[in-house]
Amino acid sequence: LRPLGGVTISSLTDAVRPAMVHGLKSYMEDGLKPLIRNMQGIKLAKKEAKEAGAISEKILHSRLATLADLTDPYAQGSPFERFLQNASVGFTKMTGLLHWNDFQKTLAATMTQNRILKNAEIAADRGFDALPKAEQAYMAYLGLGRDGAPLLGRLFREHGQVIDGVRVANSEVWPAEMDHMVRSWRAAINKDVDSIIVTKGVADVPLFASTTVGRMLLQFRSFALASNQRVLLRGLQEKQTRFWGGVIAMSAIGSFIYMLKQLESGREISDNPGTWIAEGLDRSGIFSLAFEVSNAMEKLGGPGIYRTAAAAFPSKSQKAPASRFASRSVVGSYAGPSFEMLTDLGSAVGMGFRALDGDLDMTAGDVGTLRRLTPFVSLPYFRWL
Numbered sequence: 001l002r003p004l005g006g007v008t009i010s011s012l013t014d015a016v017r018p019a020m021v022h023g024l025k026s027y028m029e030d031g032l033k034p035l036i037r038n039m040q041g042i043k044l045a046k047k048e049a050k051e052a053g054a055i056s057e058k059i060l061h062s063r064l065a066t067l068a069d070l071t072d073p074y075a076q077g078s079p080f081e082r083f084l085q086n087a088s089v090g091f092t093k094m095t096g097l098l099h100w101n102d103f104q105k106t107l108a109a110t111m112t113q114n115r116i117l118k119n120a121e122i123a124a125d126r127g128f129d130a131l132p133k134a135e136q137a138y139m140a141y142l143g144l145g146r147d148g149a150p151l152l153g154r155l156f157r158e159h160g161q162v163i164d165g166v167r168v169a170n171s172e173v174w175p176a177e178m179d180h181m182v183r184s185w186r187a188a189i190n191k192d193v194d195s196i197i198v199t200k201g202v203a204d205v206p207l208f209a210s211t212t213v214g215r216m217l218l219q220f221r222s223f224a225l226a227s228n229q230r231v232l233l234r235g236l237q238e239k240q241t242r243f244w245g246g247v248i249a250m251s252a253i254g255s256f257i258y259m260l261k262q263l264e265s266g267r268e269i270s271d272n273p274g275t276w277i278a279e280g281l282d283r284s285g286i287f288s289l290a291f292e293v294s295n296a297m298e299k300l301g302g303p304g305i306y307r308t309a310a311a312a313f314p315s316k317s318q319k320a321p322a323s324r325f326a327s328r329s330v331v332g333s334y335a336g337p338s339f340e341m342l343t344d345l346g347s348a349v350g351m352g353f354r355a356l357d358g359d360l361d362m363t364a365g366d367v368g369t370l371r372r373l374t375p376f377v378s379l380p381y382f383r384w385l
Contacts, residue, residue: 001084001087001088001091001375001376002337002341002372002373002374002375002377002378003220003337003372003378004091004095004220004378005091005094005095005376005377005378005379005380005382005383006095006261006264006378006379006380007095007097008095008096008097008100009257009260009261009264009380010257010261010283011097011100011101012253012256012257013250013253013254013257013283013284013285014100014101014104014197015104015253016246016249016250016253017104017108017196017197017198017231017246017250018031018104018107018108018111018196019031019242019245019246019249020231020235020242020243020245020246020247020249020250021192021195021196021238021242021246022111022112022115022242023239023242024242024245026111026114026115027111029165030110030111030114030115030165030166031107031108031110031111033165034110034164034165034166035107037164038163038164038165038166040163040164041110041163041164041165041166041168042106042110042166044161044163044166044168045106045109045110045113045114045166045167045168046106046109046110048109048113048168048169048170048171048189049105049106049109049110049113049189049193051171051172051186052109052185052186052187052189052190053186053190054105054109054189054190054193054194055102055105055106055109087375091375091376094376094379095379101197104197105193105197108192108193108196108197109189109193110166112188112189112192112193112196113167113168113169113189114165114166114167115138116139116142116144116152116185116188116189116192117152117153117156117160117167117169118167119131119135119138119139119149120139120144120149120150120152120153120156121153121156121157122153123139123149123150123152123153124149124150124151124152124153124154124156124157125153127150128145128146128149128150131149134238134239138238141191142187142188142191142192143184143187143188143191144184144185144188148181148184151181152181152184152185155169155171155174155178155181156169159171159173159174169185171185171186194230195230195231195234198223198226198227198230198231198285199226200222200223200225200226201226203229204222204225204226204229204230205218205222205225205226206225209222209225216335216336216338216339217335217336217339218336219336219337219338220336220337221292221336223285223288224285224288224289224291224292225288225289227285227286227288228288228289231285231286231288232286232287232288235286246286247281247284247286250284250285250286251277251280251281251284251286252280253280253283253284254279254280254281254282254283254284254285255276255277255279255280255283257279257283258276258279258280258283258323261323262323264380264383264384265326265383267323267326268319270310270316270317270319271316271317272309272310272313272316272317272318272319273313273316274308274309274310274311274312274313274316275306275309275310275316275317275319277309278305278306278309278310278322279322279323281305282295282305282306282322282324283324290305291305291322294306295322295324295325295333296325296333296334298322298325299325299328299330299333299334300330306322328340329343329344329369329372331343332372340372341372341373344369344372344373345373347366347369348369348370348373351366351369351370
């Protein structure tokens with residue numbers, strides 16, 4: 001409720017993530033083109049992805065949670081905890097993230113289904129070995145290898161359809177004895193879409209992150225761990241032209257996000273090209289772990305990526321640290337937002353005692369502390385108000 005108001009702006013890099021995985025040609029032909037001229041195919045592909053559970057943000061984060069928690073007398077937690085849980089669900093709607101995620105996952109799922117079914121058709125006609133090595137690896141990664149791909153191709157031929165280039169499997173009408181293939185097909189969609197539009201899974205974080213203390217310390221850092229697994233490590237094992245093209249495109253959008261964030265928060269935009277490059281790479285989410293460590297070190301005044309990049313242009317502004325860490329205290333940078341809230345509450349109490357003594361002056365740090373403690377204030381339109 002306090003720090004995540006601008007999360008949708010930070011997620012704009014998702015717009016080019018499908019091109020990094022599937023290639024620019026597929027992004028244009030199987031993703032953007034149907035959005036413009038073939039909404040029927042997009043709707044059917046979206047329905048298929050919903051059946052697989054890949055597009056469910058607006059449902060799982062709002063209606064079901066609200067109905068279950070507010071009306072269930074046996075729900076876990078106190079009434080106050082359930083109130084906070086439902087308030088956070090409403091807050092997530094206010095950020096616009098649910099709608100952005102579902103839109104991006106629709107685009108990614110359409111491209112994923114097209115690619116899988118295209119490969120499955122080739123495997124059914126000419127055998128799995130007829131696929132290029134990269135596509136064989138891709139299908140095996142999704143659990144549709146030498147046995148599954150040809151069978152999927154035959155099921156698509158019998159029950160699927162192609163609507164102006166968009167392939168739709170129609171898995172809900174597959175024969176009952178093919179239930180195992182329905183599960184494999186839907187699991188493949190989920191696995192690829194959750195990797196393209198980074199969605200944290202159980203195996204993306206260490207066991208320590210599942211403990212009470214670990215959740216508090218690693219709060220908001222789970223994305224960095226998931227992104228390292230699903231974007232960087234996966235990208236380095238796939239086509240290098242797509243990977244580095246994705247790095248350039250996502251970093252360009254990352255630099256744009258930096259500008260939007262600075263304008264939205266009223267902070268100065270740097271004139272240092274090194275800072276723009278570092279901000280772009282940081283906000284791309286590709287090298288997330290390296291930047292998390294670097295940014296935390298720079299918060300204490302130590303060396304880091306931003307300082308090194310800015311130093312390459314000595315005649316320009318040398319301000320640091322990263323803008324992502326600008327509103328965090330040192331405690332928040334290392335111990336997470338929960339511990340930061342405790343220290344901020346202590347500072348707020350100190351302001352009250354100072355006011356009782358007649359000291360009514362507030363520093364910029366005091367204002368920042370009160371901002372960090374105020375729910376909803378990180379929403380751009382709420383902050384402006």
